[in-house]
Amino acid sequence: GAGVSQSPSNKVTEKGKDVELRCDPISGHTALYWYRQSLGQGLEFLIYFQGNSAPDKSGLPSDRFSAERTGGSVSTLTIQRTQQEDSAVYLCASSSGLAEGYNEQFFGPGTRLTVL
Amino acid sequence: AQSVAQPEDQVNVAEGNPLTVKCTYSVSGNPYLFWYVQYPNRGLQFLLKYITGDNLVKGSYGFEAEFNKSQTSFHLKKPSALVSDSALYFCAVRALNTGGFKTIFGAGTRLFVKA
Numbered sequence: 113g114a115g116v117s118q119s120p121s122n123k124v125t126e127k128g129k130d131v132e133l134r135c136d137p138i139s140g141h142t143a144l145y146w147y148r149q150s151l152g153q154g155l156e157f158l159i160y161f162q163g164n165s166a167p168d169k170s171g172l173p174s175d176r177f178s179a180e181r182t183g184g185s186v187s188t189l190t191i192q193r194t195q196q197e198d199s200a201v202y203l204c205a206s207s208s209g210l211a212e213g214y215n216e217q218f219f220g221p222g223t224r225l226t227v228l
Numbered sequence: 229a230q231s232v233a234q235p236e237d238q239v240n241v242a243e244g245n246p247l248t249v250k251c252t253y254s255v256s257g258n259p260y261l262f263w264y265v266q267y268p269n270r271g272l273q274f275l276l277k278y279i280t281g282d283n284l285v286k287g288s289y290g291f292e293a294e295f296n297k298s299q300t301s302f303h304l305k306k307p308s309a310l311v312s313d314s315a316l317y318f319c320a321v322r323a324l325n326t327g328g329f330k331t332i333f334g335a336g337t338r339l340f341v342k343a
Binding site for chain 1: 233241254260262264270271273274277279284318330331332334335
């Protein structure tokens with residue numbers, strides 16, 4: 113499909129384990145965002161990638177969280193030593209980098225992470 | 229710092245009546261404002277945006293929003309609500325001159341439309 117895809121759709125893990133969440137943005141979109149949505153809550157910004165610029169990591173909640181974007185396309189969000197409070201839906205979005213600032217974001221379906 | 233406030237956690241409307249979902253913002257420069265909708269068990273979808281120009285912007289599914297600079301508001305409206313409009317609505321803001329790249333989302337407002 114032409115939309116943003118994320119995998120896995122659901123992930124159940126044990127406390128203390130590491131997890132990797134994957135995002136495939138829309139082809140040609142240079143901007144990529146990660147958000148976290150806790151049950152019934154709003155979106156919490158995590159990290160933003162734009163082309164070859166240094167990512168904006170200001171939203172990462174702790175040093176257990178990291179993300180990379182390889183080749184300007186696919187992105188992986190890694191959570192090390194997961195805690196129960198990390199349980200949430202992790203959303204990825206992408207947007208066209210052209211005329212950055214006022215392009216809407218296209219969201220993936222999310223990965224629901226449950227830490228037991 | 230930029231911020232977005234959606235003062236109502238929930239809005240209840242009868243089908244056929246007009247609806248308003250409120251949003252106010254705080255930015256240090258000219259804002260770019262967005263509305264997104266999240267239907268049950270579906271991802272977020274873009275509804276509409278204000279960048280510049282006419283203060284009244286029209287978007288998908290018959291929704292519109294009015295940018296009011298003096299009141300720093302960007303309320304979402306629809307003249308006649310449908311049961312299918314029931315969803316979670318998010319307002320978002322971005323300002324170019326903050327030096328940052330992130331878009332700030334409000335906490336969301338859940339809209340219930342009763343038949």
